[in-house]
Amino acid sequence: MRIALDAMGGDHAPGPIVTGAVDAVRELPDLTVVLVGDQERIEAELAQAGEIDRDRLPIVHASQVIGMEEKPVVALRSKRDNSISKCWGLMAAGEVSAVVSAGHTGAMVASSLMNAKMFLPGVRRPGIAAIFPSHRGPIVIIDVGANMNAKAEDLYSYGIMGSIYAENVLGIEEPKIGLLNVGSEEDKGNDLTKTTRALFQNGPHADRFIGNVEGRDIYEGHARVIVCEGFVGNVLLKAGEGAVEFLFAALKQELGKLLPELGPEAGHKLAGSFKALKTRFEYQEFGGGPLLGLRGACIICHGSSGARAIKNALRVARTMADEKVNTQFATQLKAALDLIPPAASEG
Amino acid sequence: MRIALDAMGGDHAPGPIVTGAVDAVRELPDLTVVLVGDQERIEAELAQAGEIDRDRLPIVHASQVIGMEEKPVVALRSKRDNSISKCWGLMAAGEVSAVVSAGHTGAMVASSLMNAKMFLPGVRRPGIAAIFPSHRGPIVIIDVGANMNAKAEDLYSYGIMGSIYAENVLGIEEPKIGLLNVGSEEDKGNDLTKTTRALFQNGPHADRFIGNVEGRDIYEGHARVIVCEGFVGNVLLKAGEGAVEFLFAALKQELGKLLPELGPEAGHKLAGSFKALKTRFEYQEFGGGPLLGLRGACIICHGSSGARAIKNALRVARTMADEKVNTQFATQLKAALDLIPPAASEG
Numbered sequence A, B: 001m002r003i004a005l006d007a008m009g010g011d012h013a014p015g016p017i018v019t020g021a022v023d024a025v026r027e028l029p030d031l032t033v034v035l036v037g038d039q040e041r042i043e044a045e046l047a048q049a050g051e052i053d054r055d056r057l058p059i060v061h062a063s064q065v066i067g068m069e070e071k072p073v074v075a076l077r078s079k080r081d082n083s084i085s086k087c088w089g090l091m092a093a094g095e096v097s098a099v100v101s102a103g104h105t106g107a108m109v110a111s112s113l114m115n116a117k118m119f120l121p122g123v124r125r126p127g128i129a130a131i132f133p134s135h136r137g138p139i140v141i142i143d144v145g146a147n148m149n150a151k152a153e154d155l156y157s158y159g160i161m162g163s164i165y166a167e168n169v170l171g172i173e174e175p176k177i178g179l180l181n182v183g184s185e186e187d188k189g190n191d192l193t194k195t196t197r198a199l200f201q202n203g204p205h206a207d208r209f210i211g212n213v214e215g216r217d218i219y220e221g222h223a224r225v226i227v228c229e230g231f232v233g234n235v236l237l238k239a240g241e242g243a244v245e246f247l248f249a250a251l252k253q254e255l256g257k258l259l260p261e262l263g264p265e266a267g268h269k270l271a272g273s274f275k276a277l278k279t280r281f282e283y284q285e286f287g288g289g290p291l292l293g294l295r296g297a298c299i300i301c302h303g304s305s306g307a308r309a310i311k312n313a314l315r316v317a318r319t320m321a322d323e324k325v326n327t328q329f330a331t332q333l334k335a336a337l338d339l340i341p342p343a344a345s346e347g
Helices: A015-027 A039-047 A072-078 A083-092 A105-113 A152-168 A191-202 A215-220 A230-262 A264-280 A307-320 A323-338 B015-027 B039-047 B072-078 B083-092 B105-113 B152-168 B191-202 B215-220 B230-262 B264-280 B307-320 B323-338
Strands: A002-006 A032-037 A059-061 A098-101 A127-132 A139-142 A177-180 A209-213 A225-227 A289-292 A297-300 B002-006 B032-037 B059-061 B098-101 B127-132 B139-142 B177-180 B209-213 B225-227 B289-292 B297-300
Touching: A002 A015, A002 A083, A002 A307, A015 A032, A015 A039, A015 A307, A032 A039, A032 A083, A039 A059, A072 A105, A083 A098, A083 A105, A098 A307, A105 A289, A105 A297, A127 A152, A127 A230, A139 A152, A139 A230, A152 A177, A152 A191, A152 A225, A152 A289, A152 A307, A152 A323, A177 A191, A177 A215, A177 A230, A191 A209, A215 B230, A230 A264, A230 B215, A230 B230, A230 B264, A264 B230, A297 A307, B002 B015, B002 B083, B002 B307, B015 B032, B015 B039, B015 B307, B032 B039, B032 B083, B039 B059, B072 B105, B083 B098, B083 B105, B098 B307, B105 B289, B105 B297, B127 B152, B127 B230, B139 B152, B139 B230, B152 B177, B152 B191, B152 B225, B152 B289, B152 B307, B152 B323, B177 B191, B177 B215, B177 B230, B191 B209, B230 B264, B297 B307
Parallel strands: A002 A032, A002 A098, A032 A059, A098 A297, A139 A225, A177 A209, A177 A225, B002 B032, B002 B098, B032 B059, B098 B297, B139 B225, B177 B209, B177 B225
Antiparallel strands: A127 A139, A127 A289, A289 A297, B127 B139, B127 B289, B289 B297
8 A cells, every 4th residue: 555645744844744654654564655745854854763664665756845824726836846736646646545644734625626537426525524532432523624615415425425434444333424503403504404414314324314413412422423514614623622722721720720739749640630631632543634535545634743643644544545445435425426316416 | 770581491490590580689789680481480489589679570470481492483483472472572662671581592582583673773683692711701702593594794793793792791892803714814714704804894893803713713812702604603602512511521530530549638629620610611600692683682591501690691681781882782883884885795
């Protein structure tokens, strides 16, 4: 399995990105990671990595990087030799089975859109899934920002693809699918949710579809795949991160007041608990969110990804790019989309 | 000041609702609370309240209650003698200056919509604001679910009204207004956010408008008023509650493991910290969220409101219904809406 890794994407690239690739290649004997980016800087990082199998860490030079603050389409057009476009180029040419990047999410999506031949049949626009924690384990929320003009058929295909991902990549048995909405009753929501609901109820995954899911139910984990429109999903994802940060800051403040009273030993134990708690809310375990709707795999990582997140993203991308999983995406999606009557897709 | 209180609304009504009214009347000498609901049950609660000024706690009998699971419009039509409609009837007749309820939010909004004469001039549809915590103090997020088909002019009016509320009721000086979006750049988002943004930039509150606010910035508190469409706001509000509950459950679990090691004294101190932390995230302080866009005040409380939340809601409703505040709503809103060119309102 060959995976293209954008070595220049991420807040601290290329250091931890290259380290993540080295760790992944050491752990997974069948993996080759194509490091895409500034050859000289990547070589310098590899030189510090100790003994490695350089044949499984080839470099494809890219002289440009798209900065986090750049406008995706403008940047992709003006910087022809950027690392993100080069990764997708390798994918389109069939030289790799997956793309992984912790770089500019908008540029990753926009670049994937430029080659519709890479889309799975019937997919109008790919969606980004995010992995959230819940009382019952990880859940998939899709779309978290790839598509700002979703139609009901898009959301429907996201649900199908999200459930294949949950089952085959995250290992969740028969994951239930829910539709994010403002109430549990059938007639709640807007035109988009009503049309989407009908598609699920009449589709081949009707038995997995549990109907509307409200914001407060997300963390219960009854639905392991939650479908929503990209604007809502993006706000939800970022607000969730913000809420966790805010709460941890408040927690630190409260416990900080206690520490002098409790003494150093208790303080040490508390710090341990605190750390254990924090890892529960970390994205690093899953490496990042998959871009679903393409032939082949793509994981978009958090900009602040460290080596561990990158290594895990490569591991997840490898599972996702497996031929069996890819066949499922294609066949199940086709079966589901074939059932949509032409008129029903006007969400 | 006379305020109508839906004594039957809320998970534990009428007990804590009536207690909240009694406490408010004791604390605020100029306040009369009209208790709307089952006369017999309210009398029974009042009988347990000790010495009270019954003249300032009159009862208006309503024989029916709208249950939390009922469909608002159907319920309002079939239960003509319900407590929510009776509260709004008192408001429409000018007998009270404000309505407070912890009952069915959808029924509260739907019932208010039935009498457009109660709307402030130019308001097409009222919006519900929720009060969120932030690093810089309370912030107002509007709309959190009253309007599922918002146009740009609705969001614009929510921003103006939210800022008057933040300033006059919450006491925030010159509150900045932000537009909830998927990125900070000007061209981010969908048609609705783009049109709304233009209205703010050209309106009388342009100096207060700080542009786009992403999900993760909410809790920073740079914007003290955050404007969004009702579907997004509703998901945000409920997901925020869910996230806080989830995090507290995880925190309890982690600290629970530590308690046997730390001993009872440290456990006691930790429990105190835990409680202090939890109150930071409670809605009780602000009583509930205002329904903005009406002549007169309305506070919609959380279904699980206790006596303290109800008392605070009555206090906040009293401030909101003040004549000076109401005049501001009317005049500032008119000045802002008058500036919209007819074509710009097609969001």
